[in-house]
Amino acid sequence: MTSDGGTRMASPSQEIEELRQKLKDAEDTLKAIRSGSVDALVVKGHKGEEEIRTILDIGSLGDSLFNQFAQPIFILDKSYRILRSNKKAQDLCGLNPVNVLFSELFSLLPTIETGLPVEGGLSSDWIGDRRHISALDVVHYNPDLGTRFYLVDASPVVLSWEGVQGGIVSMMDITERKLAEIRLSVKAGQLRQQFTFMKSISDNIAEGLLLLDEDHKVIFQNPSALRLLGLADIDLPGRDLSEVFHIESEDGARLEFPWLALVTGDAPDATTQRGWVKGAGGVRTPVQYSLYSVKDGEDIRGSILVISDISERISSDKQLRLSVEKQQQSQKMEAIGRLAGGIAHDFNNLLLVIMGFTDLTLQGIEDDAAYENLMEVRKAGEKAAALTAQLLAYSRKQMLAPKVRLVNDSVVDLQKMLSRLIGENIRLDLDLTPEPLSVEVDEAKLQQVLVNMILNSKDAMSEGGDLSIRTGSLDVKAQDTTGMVGELIKENEEGVPPGKYAFIEIKDTGHGMSEDVLSQLFEPFFTTKEFGKGSGLGLSTAYGIIRQLGGYIQVFSLPGAGSTFKVILPLSGNAPEPSEARVVTPISGVAGADKVVLLVEDEDVVRKLLTRVLQDNGYRVIEARNGKEALTVLPPGSSAVDLVITDLMMPVMGGIELAERLGRERPELTIMFMSGYSEDKYNLPPIRGEAPNFAAKPFAPADFLAKIQSILESKTPAA
Amino acid sequence: MMENANVEPGSGAVPLPEEPELHDTFLLKLYVAGQTPKSMAAIENLNKICKEHLLGFYKLEVIDLARNPALARTDKILAIPTLVRNLPTPISRIIGDLSDEEQVLIGLNIKKI
The missing domain is CATH 3.30.565.10 (Histidine kinase-like ATPase, C-terminal domain)
Incomplete structure (x- = not known):
């Protein structure tokens, strides 16, 4: 019997009954499918024949698979009501959400969608629009799980057993990855900050810095390095150090750089040398450069070349050298002065003798043939005296009359x-x-x-x-x-x-x-x-x-x-004095009559000459070769000696010590000093509160006598 | 074996279900599809109910549609498992694995003993 045949044959009430039965069967079938109490269906094949289709039992098998997913999954109906969720999803929500609106679920939990604008996100009608949402970043806070990051995929689906549209939302937990990214970005930020700091230092220091990789290729340079080496910024990165850093000696010869040591790693941690580099426009700069290895454990990872401009240091070295030279020059002048002064002193003693005896001889032989010859000797002596005077002048030891x-x-x-x-x-x-x-x-x-x-x-x-x-x-x-x-x-x-x-x-x-x-x-x-x-x-x-x-x-x-x-x-604070003519005292034949002079002089010829001059002029002379001898030969009695004439520099006892002894033992005695060093005048102790009497050698006999005369004359009124 | 259901001609009004006589023999057909879980469950559940409530008064045929799907046409079977009561009339059917005994007894119009 076919339904068509049945329909024709059946009465209307029968038809209604049959329809009612069919409807009930359909309803029962649907109800059974819904309740999951059937697991196979009879369907029509494409040729009209019956076929059996087994329904997958989601209720038992499906749930276990569903729950094995590592990520939360929600299945929604077309009104975004949650139909099912797996275990992970329930962990996420902290409950088993059924019949709850997905948006309601998430509005209860603080969630931030970071991947897409709101209108394209989970709150939009993506099921109705049949739109797939992929890789949406969601940050979700859960009191148990803390803040988690998810990558959310949402797809509209057709559920065959419902015959209606719905959606499936899967969430991939990317918290660990995200945190790693954040840590990395924080780290990168810190590195960037450190780099900026280091760069601002390297930009501002005067030393040139070149950072090299293990193949000696430049990977970083600072402005000072560019300036010193006369290079442009774009020139350097990637270039070999040997191309950009040429070190020369002061005279321009190329110097070797310790490459080999670098390559083999035998170099000490820092190699410091000096040389010259050529900058922009061929300007040469003296530099000190140090090469430091950058090591990672034992491995050499690269090196840092530090180039310091040492022009200023060299210039201050030069100034120091000049100052030292100046000082040396000054010391040299002083030494030459002392030498000249010493020679002149000895010369003066000799000249004193030569000229003294010549003068003595000349007296009274004007008619002799030898007179003219002796006059030449005397003139030569005067010239020699002038020369020694010049030497003494240089050594600042001549007699001045300011x-x-x-x-x-x-x-x-x-x-x-x-x-x-x-x-x-x-x-x-x-x-x-x-x-x-x-x-x-x-x-x-x-x-x-x-x-x-x-x-x-x-x-x-x-x-x-x-x-x-x-x-x-x-x-x-x-x-x-x-x-x-x-x-x-x-x-x-x-x-x-x-x-x-x-x-x-x-x-x-x-x-x-x-x-x-x-x-x-x-x-x-x-x-x-x-x-x-x-x-x-x-x-x-x-x-x-x-x-x-x-x-x-x-x-x-x-x-x-x-x-x-x-x-x-x-400048002198005193008013100028009128210039006066020089007074020359002639040799007097009677000046020293009955005066007693103690003459202390170590040079035998000088003592002999002076004794002769004094005796010729009426003085009685007691001779002594040094201070000690003078004390021995000095006769007692306050008026036994009128004048003590003593040289300053003598062996055994010098003139100053003698004067001090006499000052204590025979204070009544008058002392006159003489010396080849005119400056000695200023080193003499005052005698009875007055400046000491002094005669600078060489002196002409007449001047010598004049000096003695003036001393004795000044002494007479006082005595 | 299978018998065609004997459908009583209706009077025009929907007839009220009649209480079956206890001595009447129940002719039951259980449609299954091989050994699906629900089919096996239905066979087990039905045997249990019949032994309890219909011992000596029933005749049960189990029809395996997995072997011959075309047999579904006879009783217009849509889902498996399904139990059809051909006798006593009117024909009635229960869809499902028969796990709810109460519902099965009502569906078969069997009074509890």
């Missing part, structure tokens, strides 16, 4: 003979200060100094030129200890100390002097003149005289640009 004068007077006095000195092809220009500047000088010696300088200028202008002489005042401030400005000034050994000075400046337009010449200018016997034309004592004498007067000489000169000599003298 008087207060106006500084202009020295120049005016000089003017008279200037024209004779300089000749016709040199133009002279005098520029004298209107200020009345008083200085304490030995007139004759100062003139000697100035004449010497003017003659030097004249020699420097053999083809003519201008010579200007200028006077003026100079106020040296405390901070200005070099006195004059100008880097090419050659000073005498010390700088000019602060104070008020007068100066005399002699300036020529001659050929000038080289630095070499300047450095030896004041040394005795240094001359640029032809052999025999100059003694080499002129400027050294001038130097000694001016220094002895408490003054300074400064020289400014450049080859081809003339020379300027500046004599600087301390």
Whole structure:
């Protein structure tokens, strides 16, 4: 029987009954499927034949599979009501959500969707729109699980047993990955911060830094490195160090770099050397460079090259060297001075004898044929004395007779003979200060100094030129200890100390002097003149005289640009004295009548000469070879001896010790000192509160006698 | 064996189910599909109910549609397992694994003893 046949044959009530039955069967079938109490269906195949289809039993088998998923899964109906969820999903929610709206579930739990805008997210109608949501980042907080991160996939699906649309939401827990990412990003941030900090340091330090990899390729450089090596930023990265870092010696020769040691790893941790590098425009810079290995355990990972500009250090080294040289120069001058002074002293004693005996012999033989010969001996002796005087002047050990004068007077006095000195092809220009500047000088010696300088200028202008002489005042401030400005000034050994000075400046337009010449200018016997034309004592004498007067000489000169000599003298607070003629006391035949002199002198010839001079002039002389002998031979009695004349430097007992002994034992005695060193005058102890009597060797017999006479005369009224 | 259901001609109104006589023999057909879990459960449940309530008064046929699906056409079977009572009339059917005994007794119109 077919349904068609049945329908035709059946009455209407039968049809209704059949339909009712069919409907009930359909309802029962559906109910059974829903309740899960059937597990197979009879369906029509495509040819109309019956086929049996087994229904997968989700209720038993499905649930166990479902729950084995490691990620939370929710199955929703089309109204987003949760139909089913697996174990992980229930853990996530903390309950078994059935018939709850998915959005309600999540609105109860703080959730942040970070992957997509809200309109495209889980709260949109993605099932109705049949839209797949993939890889949505969701942050979800659960009191038990803490903050978790999920990657959410949501897909609309058709559920066959419902015959309706729904959706499936799966959530992949990516918390660990996310936390690792966050840690990494924090770490990266810290690294970036550290790098920024390190970079700002490396950008600002003066040292050049090159960071190299293990193949010596540049991987980092700072601006100082670029500057020192004359490279552009883009030049460096990836380039081999040997291409960018060329180290040279001071004379430009290529220097080896310790590559090999680096490669083998035998290099010490730091290798420091010096050399020169060429920067932009070929500017060479002296550098010190250090190479440090960057190690990871024993493995060399690269290296750091630190390049330091040491120009300033070298320049200060140079200044130090100059200062040391200057000091050495000063010490040399001092040593030469002492040597010259010592020689001159011995010479003076000899000259004293030569000239003394000559003078004695000359007396009373005017008619003799030997007279003229002896006069020549005497003249030669005088010349020799002048030479030793110059040497002594250089060693600042000559006798000076300083008087207060106006500084202009020295120049005016000089003017008279200037024209004779300089000749016709040199133009002279005098520029004298209107200020009345008083200085304490030995007139004759100062003139000697100035004449010497003017003659030097004249020699420097053999083809003519201008010579200007200028006077003026100079106020040296405390901070200005070099006195004059100008880097090419050659000073005498010390700088000019602060104070008020007068100066005399002699300036020529001659050929000038080289630095070499300047450095030896004041040394005795240094001359640029032809052999025999100059003694080499002129400027050294001038130097000694001016220094002895408490003054300074400064020289400014450049080859081809003339020379300027500046004599600087301390201003005197006293009013100038009138110049006086020199008083010469002739040898007197009666001056020493019946006076007794104790003569203490270790040099036999000198003692012999002086004894002769004294005896010839009526003195009675008691001789002694040193202080001790003098005490022995000294006769007792207050008036036994009128004058003690003693040399200073003697073996056994010197003049000062003798004077002290006599001062205690025979205070009534008058003492006169003599010495080849005129400065000894200033080292003598005062006698009875007065300046001691002193005679500087060499002296002419007449001067010697005059001195004795004046002492005895001054003693008489007092006695 | 299988018998065609004997359908009583209706009076036009839906007839009220009649209480079967206890002495009447029940002719039951249980449609299964091989040994699916629900089919096995239905056979077991039905045997138990019949032994309890219809001992001596029933005849049971188990028809395996997995072997011959075309047999489903006879009783218009849609889901498996399904129990059909051919006798006593009217024909009635119970769809499912027969796990609810109460529902099965009501469906077969059997009074509890």
